[in-house]
Amino acid sequence: MGQRHQVFLVARVVPSAGGEARYRCVAAYHHQWCYGRLPLVAARRFLTLLKQKDNAKLVSEEVRALQGKYGPGTSKPRLPDVPCPYTTFLMASSWCVDLGKPIYGSGVSFKNSVMEAHMGSTEGDNNDGITVFDITDPANPSYCFVSTFGLEAGDEVEARVPLSAEEYCRAYYPVPTDNELKKEGAKEMEQDVQAKIDALRDERLMTLNVLAEAWPKEYEYSAPTNPAEDTESSNLASNPIPSLVELSLKPAVEQAVQTGETEGLEDLVWHPGKADLIKPILRDQKPFPDSGLPLLTKVIQQQSDKSPLDLSGFSLTDSQLISLFSFPGVEKVEVLDLSHNPNITTDVLRQLLPVTSKLRHLILLNTSITDEKLYELLIQEPKLFLSVEQLTHPAFLSWQDPARYPNGFAYVGFHGGQSACSASLPVFTPATVVQSLTDFLGPIADLDDYESYGFFGTSLVPQAAFASAVRSADQPWSARHVHCFPALTDTPFDGRGWLFAATWASMYEHSASHYGFVSLEPQTVPPKVRKICDLGAFLEEMAAEGRPPAAEAAVKNLEKIFADLGSKKGATLFTEADFPPFMEKFVAYSRRRY
Structure with missing residues (x-):
């Protein structure tokens, strides 16, 4: 019983053996009652959330973490059943919940609806099609609907090809004739259907070749008429050409850090835009030398009123971080990103959190702080986190049932x-x-x-x-x-x-x-x-x-x-x-x- 529909997320992933990235499924979810206009509304909710910059950052982190780690299909090393739990939750909550207006709640629990990412797109219990999203670049996703075994109570549409919002929805709600529009409520219904279609009008429609690459046994590859237009086969970001100022600044910063003679550059930090140019050069110093701390301190002091204060990617030790966070105004920092640092421990949090009394958001993605060490700190010293309302760490982005972390x-x-x-x-x-x-x-x-x-x-x-x-x-x-x-x-x-x-x-x-x-x-x-x-x-x-x-x-x-x-x-x-x-x-x- 039901209007059964599945949702799939695909992304380009480099296999463990290396080579080119290829599309594969990274999330699958079942909904027991979703057809007609409902998949369109849910797709709109998900795409809006996916493009929100903070959400997009976390989605990109999950996709990046898959690169080069897993074999194709179910071969070893095997991709986890739910390889992108945060992104899957983002999609599931979009499909089942809307606390805006009008409010909407449907479905059951995440546990009873999530499916293995290894499954085929046609292997679900389905009578109302599927929705597929390409999340490789969350800022520029694509979508499609697909009729896998026909659409219940809908007009016939071609099977196993990408369908636009209009093609899918019109299978259930054909454009009414003039006589049909005279019936009570018909005009209002048609206006609502059109509004749901229009809400996805500007979104990119997925190509058949994405489906064929993700599920080669279920879809037939179609050679593009113009290969140059098949842009979804590559998501390479263009690297901007550095300016002459950047080219000359890099050796100057590296020389100053190496010799410890950074005074001249410390004054330069306060010139408009210069801190933003110096910072990535300092980030590339691995391991980070103590001689570079005075210059980096000036840079973060100049940026301390920005949100977030981004120290991601710096290979700073606990003692170096403590030294940095002694500048005037440190207590005003509200968002701090310490991600991608292989050297820090929970000891640095014991010392940093008391001096950053306004800190509301602490980001710790891909660091040396393990889940267990963070749980231990939350249990032993919960008062450290009294002002923190967001603690972004893999421990709290994964699917746990039941929770392993202590309740706040x-x-x-x-x-x-x-x-x-x-x-x-x-x-x-x-x-x-x-x-x-x-x-x-x-x-x-x-x-x-x-x-x-x-x-x-x-x-x-x-x-x-x-x-x-x-x-x-x-x-x-x-x-x-x-x-x-x-x-x-x-x-x-x-x-x-x-x-x-x-x-x-x-x-x-x-x-x-x-x-x-x-x-x-x-x-x-x-x-x-x-x-x-x-x-x-x-x-x-x-x-x-x-x-x-x-x-x-x-x-x-x-x-x-x-x-x-x-x-x-x-x-x-x-x-x-x-x-x-x-x-x-x-x-x-x-x-x-x-």
């Missing part, structure tokens, strides 16, 4: 008779929590029973809400930065971090709805409640812990949402008597990843 803040919800969800964040600030709960709880008060069923039926809705970085007032949900993949935890009651616990009545179970911000005593069996707070008391607790406050307007908006939940849904604050039965019931259901 988790949404723990029991959704009527349908499902239990426990989306966990390793770090958070009050702004994180206020926005995530606003996004998730905002629509609930006005949902009817039917809408609630779809909204509460998937754990991807709270996961998507808590994965969003804090947005500016003019940044819509659709253009959000997805900064992590919030794992579902099976141990939310171990006393680590805070919980927002909620139980919501459903169309099948009209029990009471309760909620509350909950802190539990650590390592108590059975779990013992320390505090149950409403929003105001929770924010007071956060201030007492030393966390930065959320914006007043955002807090007032969430206060109104809680008031609406009370008046429209009868939701009340948990009591200490209510909570133990909730925990017991949650534990019984939590492993059901429907």
Whole structure:
């Protein structure tokens, strides 16, 4: 039963044996009810998220990490079943969740819908076609729809060739005749169909040869009429020709660093544009010499008011980083990128975080800091991260079920008779929590029973809400930065971090709805409640812990949402008597990843 549809992501990947990069599938996902206009809307959501610059950076990191590591097909070394977990989550949440307007929630859990990237494009349980995206260059992707075995309830279209948004959608909604447009609602329907098609009008359509390269047994290669136009076979970036200034600056910087005589260049840093030219030259010094620290210090001091402060690619040691971060104004740094550094340890975080009190986003991609070492630091010294709302590290971008990292803040919800969800964040600030709960709880008060069923039926809705970085007032949900993949935890009651616990009545179970911000005593069996707070008391607790406050307007908006939940849904604050039965019931259901 259903309108079954699969989504695939492909990218050009160099095999482990070397040679040219070739297209292969890097993600596959199943949706049980997606046809007609729905794939178009979902594709638009995904492409918008894919092109968002911070998301694109993480997608590119995942694709880059595959290069030269795996054999073709299923040969060894074998590509993981889910080789790009962050990008797959980005796609899955796009396909199943929209917390903008109108709101949308469908599907089940990530675990029960994700498929192996090794599968063929026609091997899924399918009756409404597939969608394929080329994510090799997230800033310039392509897409297509494909009819694999025909489209249920749709007109016949050619099988196993790329279909545009219009070709796919018109199979379900042919252009109406003048007489048909006279029927009630027909004109409005046609306008909506056209709007969905137009939303993808400017996106690149994938060529058949991409499909043939990714799945050679399922699609036939078609020789291009003009080989020069077959641009998708190559994604080589052109290297700009360096200017005379850059050519002369490089040997001067290298000589100054080698001799330690950098004073003249230190004055040059403050000239417009010169710091940006000197920085990549210093980045190429591997290992980085101590003699270059005075010059690099001037460069980052000149750039410290920029966001982010980018030190990615520098081979700096812990002691060198500590030396760098002694300049006046270091406390104003809000975003710090230390990625692609093979020399740092968690010891540097112990010393840097206390002096960067305004740091909100710390980026640690492809460093020598392992998942286990970062988990250990979060457990032993959680107060180091009180101001950090985004901690970008592979440990929090991978698919974990259940979570292996310690909980900082988790949404723990029991959704009527349908499902239990426990989306966990390793770090958070009050702004994180206020926005995530606003996004998730905002629509609930006005949902009817039917809408609630779809909204509460998937754990991807709270996961998507808590994965969003804090947005500016003019940044819509659709253009959000997805900064992590919030794992579902099976141990939310171990006393680590805070919980927002909620139980919501459903169309099948009209029990009471309760909620509350909950802190539990650590390592108590059975779990013992320390505090149950409403929003105001929770924010007071956060201030007492030393966390930065959320914006007043955002807090007032969430206060109104809680008031609406009370008046429209009868939701009340948990009591200490209510909570133990909730925990017991949650534990019984939590492993059901429907």
